[in-house]
């Protein structure tokens with residue numbers, strides 16, 4: 126795929142350089158037409174018949190297979206639905222009873238808070254004395270011991286972009302008898318992932334970031350085919366039942382990953398995601414990664430050569446990074462607001478991190494050079510230091 130052509134597939138505001146696809150991806154041009162067609166030709170015209178006539182009920186599995194191709198998951202091992210936080214709960218609730226004699230959930234201090242909150246909530250609900258350990262990311266490997274029931278990590282750190290070595294950590298977890306849950310929120314569509322090759326047990330992720338599924342797009346969950354039939358689905362909703370339309374009083378899990386479905390699929394959101402996946406179907410993840418590394422390296426080189434007062438917060442070695450680069454600045458929030466005001470959109474994470482995401486589908490070298498020019502000028506002139514740029518917004 127020629128990435129110089131893919132930018133035209135996205136609807137980006139004129140003059141904006143969008144470096145926040147690591148938080149919310151850009152909109153593929155075909156989304157409004159597809160969603161409108163679904164509203165008019167499917168919902169309005171077909172009404173309840175749409176579930177059969179338009180294939181709505183199969184969307185979680187159909188789209189799951191298309192996401193699966195991007196993360197090295199075999200057909201039939203990924204299903205879409207709910208939010209990522211819910212999928213973290215489901216994966217952990219499925220994994221812990223598979224290690225009934227162990228009480229340690231091992232994560233890291235850099236994990237996204239929602240993953241840790243979900244683990245805390247589940248541990249409380251289970252009331253079995255599970256302990257959540259969160260060493261610093263570089264100390265995780267040493268903390269994998271025979272006490273660990275589940276190793277639950279986000280592959281790419283949302284703040285720094287630091288990337289865990291999934292194959293090595295999974296192998297070590299297995300050698301110590303632990304199961305693994307990988308959160309691929311900042312990996313899917315960002316870096317090549319091969320769940321089957323690394324022999325991962327569970328994986329979860331969202332589709333509103335690099336995959337460009339839109340705000341609130343549904344999450345996905347992967348369960349290794351060798352495990353799935355032993356998985357007890359604790360969020361045992363009717364659409365994870367083997368025969369939902371038998372309306373039996375007792376739960377019986379669907380075969381395979383279908384048991385990780387819960388309730389009615391979000392059809393409108395899945396339709397938007399489907400348009401994004403039409404683009405992803407053509408993408409070679411190796412080529413995308415090479416383009417992402419080139420853009421990231423260009424940005425780091427430009428910023429370090431021309432911007433005073435910022436320090437790199439991401440690993441310098443590209444092989445240890447995802448598809449984002451973060452810089453620290455003591456007034457990072459205000460600097461980021463000034464950048465956004467001038468059309469360069471990134472974001473900020475406490476306490477001082479400016480994040481920049483690199484999405485080769487709709488960014489090119491010229492965008493990177495312009496972003497560096499603008500950042501250098503904002504820092505050199507100090508024009509970030511205005512009251513309006515210090516005022517905190519609710520969503521950062």
Ligand SMILES: Cc1ncc(COP(=O)(O)O)c(C=O)c1O
Nearest residue numbers: 208209210237239279283308310
């Ligand atoms: C790594 C990670 N896990 C979990 C979440 C939470 O996802 P959601 O809000 O879709 O539940 C996010 C982002 O918000 C994330 O980046």
Ligand SMILES: Nc1c(O)cccc1C(=O)C[C@H](N)C(=O)O
Nearest residue numbers: 147148149237283310341520521
């Ligand atoms: N999911 C988000 C939202 O609903 C609003 C604002 C931001 C988000 C995010 O995804 C944040 C993101 N996980 C992060 O890496 O910080």
